[in-house]
Amino acid sequence: MAVLNCGMSLSAQADQVTIGSKQFTENIIIAEIVTRVLNYQGLAAEHKKGLGGTRILWGALVQGEIDIYPEYTGTLSQELLAGAQSSDLQQLQAALSAYGISMSAPLGFNNSYVLGMRGQTADGLKISTITDLRRYPELRFGFSNEFMSRADGWPGLRDRYQLRQSHVTGLDHDLAYRGLMQGQLDVIDLYATDAEIAYYGIQPLHDDQDYFPGYLAVILYRQSLAVEYPEIPEVLRSLGGRIAADRMSAMNAEVKLKGLSEQGVAAAYLNDEFGMKTAVRDIKILDALLRNTLDHLWLVLISLTAAIMAGIPLGVIAARHRRTGRIVLSAAGIIQT
Template identity: 25%
Template sequence: MKRVIAGVATALAATLAVSACGGSEDPLAEDQPTGGSGDTITVGSANFPESQLLAEIYAQALEAKGVTVERQHDLGSREKYMDGLKDGSIDLIPEYTGVLLQFFDKSAPQVEAEEVYAALPAALPENLTVLDKAAAEDKDAIVVTRETADKWDLKSIEDLVPHCGEVVFGGPPEIQERADGIPGIKETYNCTFKSFSSLEPGAITTKALLDGTVQAADIFTTDAAIEANDLVVLEDPKNNFAAQNVVPLINKDKASDTVKETLNAVSAKLDTETLLDLNARLNAPDKPEYADVAKEWLGEVGL
């Protein structure tokens, strides 16, 4: 009898041990959450409002699906945060297809949306991948005031070329080296600016343009300041700036089925008009928090 009881106790202990380790015999195993593969996903953003808002949208959408999220907003430029993506200290960040491709392949010839997106996987580091791109596009652009556009009859970058020597050009410091930045503008349009003024993206750049500190500036096409200040975006007939669709860039190890489905659903709801509206909400007089704008929009679209 003692041997029987001991045997039953041993079997029971073994069963409990297997269950505690999450073994395949656990009858509840199929009901366990699968969103983050048991891992925390660290969501980062660049140093401008739209990136921080998109990162917050990604974070809240994932949290709604049971994924544990940590946030690292305002990490700086691509040149700064990419190291974190490579070493795994950051897992996910909103990106833009054209500039992302050119970051890893400065000679990439693709400029159209589908071609750029198709070329990305081969250009990325082994540990990174992109999920579905959104229809939403936010491109770098050369922007001038209405007064300057009227003075020189400017509609495109080509129209600016005869005046480049008179122009102080403003933009983020990294644009001095980027393939589609000052080197690209010079090569594509034979435009050499009088000088360059290093400016933080956003309100600081807009102010410098409006007060005449710079005569042209690199501003994102979805920046609410363009419409609010009647600024003029110069056309880019030679495609110096490639297609820039919003796309999640993620560590492959963190791209579980739930994560992919969630972020792809976000991308499916994002078009350029939506991006313009979201930026306008951020720029409202009451200056709402990124988290509040993200939560409101996710609720509106059922995510």
């Protein structure tokens, strides 16, 4: 339990460590766990939640805009470090070092890509493998936008399995689930630890040609961070092997199906696994509504003020100068359209 024993010197550092996360529940939970562990050790750490997709987080890490974020070995080998073997952790670390990045030990679960169908549909068509999809070119596929363009996503999968489906749509991951359950889609991409698989009775299709690599969850961090805070690598290593696949699926379910916050779920995990008690600010629905309303009103105020400051002088000019007025009205009409 080394994570509990390496915090004393961290509190002496005044700078803040920034942890980023991608735009899906599991990544946010892991980033929240890391943030809370570092805060528990006395380090000022901030979680920037849901910054974007893989390329955005990777670019931010390499450029020093964030210090840490959760990633997956398959994504590293197929998308970010072309040519590296996801099963060879030493090779991945060597490739990462060229960018000044280090990697923690695997956290304990493999979140590989999976294709899935409604169980009733799969049984009715006798589909159990991805190869079986060849027999049904009329099936409607709906994949997450990132999966549509990834090197380890749809283009390579289509070519490997020689799939001939033409109705293939890119959309948000959560919308794909809705489309599947409403009968608007037949096949979607899943993450192996998605809570919805069991909840909705979705049938994962066997990757019978071993297309998808392993996607072991790891933590990436800047090597310069280890120089500033030598204890951080040990803190991150202490999380290695401590999150089992079933626990990760359960945490995903608590957020996506039970409506709990990522902060609360991460805090509960740390309490159960390490005996860490971290504070949770539970954001109620009314609090979130009030905050979003105030944000909206502030944006409206800014735009309205700008419109008034520009509109009144232009209106005066348009009223006094007919030719200029026609130009102003034409431009305003184009902008409004």
